[in-house]
Amino acid sequence: MSSANFEPKIVGFLCRWCSYTGADLAGTSRIKYPPNVLPIRVMCSGRVDPTFVIKALVEGADGVLIAGCHPGDCHYTSGNYRALGRYKLLKKLLDQLGIENDRVRLEWVSASEGERWAQVVKDMAEKVKKLGPLGWRSNVEENERQEAKIARG
Amino acid sequence: MSKLKIALYWAASCGGCEIAVLDIKEKILDVAAACDILFWPVALDFKYKDVEAMPDKHIDVCLFNGAIRTSENEHLAKLLRQKSKILVAYGSCANEGCIPGLANLYSRESLLDRVFSETPSTDNTNGVRPQLKVKVPEGELTLPAFYDRVKTLAQTVDVDYFVPGCPPVADQTWAVLEAIVTGKLPPKGSVVGAGDKTCCDECDRKREDKKIKKFYRPWEIIPEEEKCLLEQGIICMGPATRSGCGTACVKAKMPCRGCYGPPPGVVDQGAKFLSALGSIVDSNDPDEIEKIINEIVDPAGYLYRFGLANSLMGQARTK
Numbered sequence: 070m071s072s073a074n075f076e077p078k079i080v081g082f083l084c085r086w087c088s089y090t091g092a093d094l095a096g097t098s099r100i101k102y103p104p105n106v107l108p109i110r111v112m113c114s115g116r117v118d119p120t121f122v123i124k125a126l127v128e129g130a131d132g133v134l135i136a137g138c139h140p141g142d143c144h145y146t147s148g149n150y151r152a153l154g155r156y157k158l159l160k161k162l163l164d165q166l167g168i169e170n171d172r173v174r175l176e177w178v179s180a181s182e183g184e185r186w187a188q189v190v191k192d193m194a195e196k197v198k199k200l201g202p203l204g205w206r207s208n209v210e211e212n213e214r215q216e217a218k219i220a221r222g
Numbered sequence: 223m224s225k226l227k228i229a230l231y232w233a234a235s236c237g238g239c240e241i242a243v244l245d246i247k248e249k250i251l252d253v254a255a256a257c258d259i260l261f262w263p264v265a266l267d268f269k270y271k272d273v274e275a276m277p278d279k280h281i282d283v284c285l286f287n288g289a290i291r292t293s294e295n296e297h298l299a300k301l302l303r304q305k306s307k308i309l310v311a312y313g314s315c316a317n318e319g320c321i322p323g324l325a326n327l328y329s330r331e332s333l334l335d336r337v338f339s340e341t342p343s344t345d346n347t348n349g350v351r352p353q354l355k356v357k358v359p360e361g362e363l364t365l366p367a368f369y370d371r372v373k374t375l376a377q378t379v380d381v382d383y384f385v386p387g388c389p390p391v392a393d394q395t396w397a398v399l400e401a402i403v404t405g406k407l408p409p410k411g412s413v414v415g416a417g418d419k420t421c422c423d424e425c426d427r428k429r430e431d432k433k434i435k436k437f438y439r440p441w442e443i444i445p446e447e448e449k450c451l452l453e454q455g456i457i458c459m460g461p462a463t464r465s466g467c468g469t470a471c472v473k474a475k476m477p478c479r480g481c482y483g484p485p486p487g488v489v490d491q492g493a494k495f496l497s498a499l500g501s502i503v504d505s506n507d508p509d510e511i512e513k514i515i516n517e518i519v520d521p522a523g524y525l526y527r528f529g530l531a532n533s534l535m536g537q538a539r540t541k
Contacts, residue, residue: 119500120493123534140508153508155500157515162496165327165522167539208539212370219293219367 077131077197079190081106082121084114086144087179088136094183102187105194106134113137114175115148119159122173127205132172132197134189139177149177171196172203226403229261229273229281230312231302233288233295234322234372239313240264240287242389246396256403261302270298273305281306283402285385287313289322289531290373294366303379308402310414314388316375318483319531321388323372326530326537327522330370372531383407385415388481388528391467413486416466420485421478422450425460425469429453433504437517440477451477452502457524462488462495481528490534492525 083089089110095102111117114137122133135156143149156175163173176189232240244250260281261268284306290296303309314320325333339346356363375381385398394415401407401414408414422429429450438455445451451458451472458477460469464485471478484491499518505511518524526533 118493119496120490120534123490123493127534140506147506150503150506150508150511151501153500154503154511154515155497157512158496158500158518158521161515161518162492162521162525165520165538166535205535205539209536216367216369216371219369 075198075202077105077194077202078129079106079132079134079193079197080125080130081108081134081136082111082114082117083108083178084116084137084144084149085110085112087138087142087177088114088186090180091178091182091186092136094181095186096183098183100183100187102190103194105197106190113143113145113148114152115143115145115150117152117155119155119162122159126168126172126203129206131200131203132174132193134193135173135175136178136186136189137175139179142179168203169200171200226257227260227280227282228257228402229259229284229302229306230264231261231284231286231288231298232264233286233298233316233375234291235288235313235315236321237264239315239389242313242387242392242395243285245389245392246399247392249396249399253399253403270301273301276305278304279307283308283310285310285312286375287311287316287389289315289319290369290375290378291322291325292366292368296369296378297366299375299378308382308407309375309379310383310385310398311375311381312385313390314386314481314483314528317384317386317532318529319372319374320481320528323374323529323531324523324527326371328538329540330368332540334368371537374532377531382410384411384413386413386464386481386483387416387467390415391470393468394466413464416464416482418486419465421460421463421465421467421469421472421482424465424467425450425472427451427472432502434502434514435504436514445475457499457518459491459495459524461498462491479524479527483529483532491529492522492533495525496521 083092092108114135117135125133137149137152140149174193178186259266261273284302286302286309290299311317315322334351338351339349352365354365354367398415427450428448432453434455436455437457440456445454445456456477459480460478463478463480464482467482480491488494503511503514505514
């Protein structure tokens with residue numbers, strides 16, 4: 070169910086060294102791109118605890134975007150490899166929990182890739198818009214209502 | 223001095239926690255000497271109406287095991303909360319859903335379809351499903367409603383103390399009972415009968431560096447005697463599990479599965495352990511990282527075997 074006016078809320082975790090700088094570059098270059106990502110700066114993509122992603126989805130986000138330095142370029146040498154390992158396992162888990170593939174995404178965005186950042190956001194916003202709202206809370210509330218109905222017979 | 227009035231109840235559970243209480247062996251006689259057991263369906267012949275007739279807060283302590291799956295479980299949770307001064311969530315089912323909680327990976331419809339139509343030995347061509355009421359010559363019979371998801375005790379009523387474990391080990395059960403009888407309980411809301419570190423803290427195996435090139439299922443290799451199981455690639459949930467059990471499983475050469483729930487300060491045990499597994503993959507090659515991770519075949523079943531109902535998501539999205 071998605072209305073024509075649905076604008077997805079996508080929480081972004083951007084690494085301070087590459088991706089956040091790249092996103093800033095998109096801004097200073099005045100590149101026009103959709104405003105659907107709420108950027109949160111973390112020191113490294115390896116800081117992103119899978120709990121953050123799950124909590125974002127449960128608390129109302131329709132999607133989560135994690136952005137970090139390209140492999141080999143991590144400011145902390147291997148943080149992005151940790152992020153990749155966690156992300157791959159998280160995707161398998163989310164698939165089992167019924168979260169569509171396009172809702173959670175990991176991208177490598179370097180400090181000079183303003184254009185790429187804008188393109189990634191545009192692409193992800195389109196895909197999540199097509200999927201419609203995740204509506205986690207309202208689904209839970211709807212289930213509770215159904216349960217009360219079942220109990221009443 | 224009057225005896226302590228206690229009650230024990232089982233909701234959606236396997237019955238193991240009832241056995242766990244008996245696991246304190248001859249000390250059960252000390253319990254019987256110090257306490258009056260007012261309600262214990264598995265062992266004694268009191269009825270629900272006996273509990274309903276009690277004044278509020280008549281029971282001093284109620285050990286409630288089992289998750290909340292049906293309206294009957296919910297009714298007894300609310301009733302025993304009303305009639306008890308202290309309500310204890312005893313065992314993993316009551317604390318975090320445990321194995322019954324895994325049903326939250328499926329929709330209610332698919333669960334009923336599986337049980338009543340799809341299982342190989344079932345012949346139900348008319349698609350009969352249990353109903354809540356039926357009139358028979360003697361009157362009306364009712365069945366409890368089967369809810370959409372499994373809930374924990376604390377998600378249903380206010381809980382005073384939490385005793386984790388599937389089941390809680392005998393030493394800890396006795397420690398909790400002793401604390402109850404002598405009145406030496408910590409502040410309300412505490413986890414009791416468990417430690418406040420992780421299982422690794424109690425484990426005898428030697429830990430050095432966790433660098434995994436390959437994950438193994440427990441049957442795939444014979445583990446070395448002294449080395450940490452996780453360091454050998456066998457997925458052991460010790461790092462994300464509360465201490466208190468004395469690492470019984472690891473002592474029996476099987477990896478920890480996390481039944482004592484998350485350590486203090488951790489909200490979602492499965493997500494935390496997922497993070498740990500991702501971090502110990504020993505590779506700086508994206509393709510190799512993916513290959514190693516793909517050896518973990520059932521993340522949801524492993525990470526949330528005990529704690530799905532109490533996790534941040536609580537259930538799979540089935541619509």
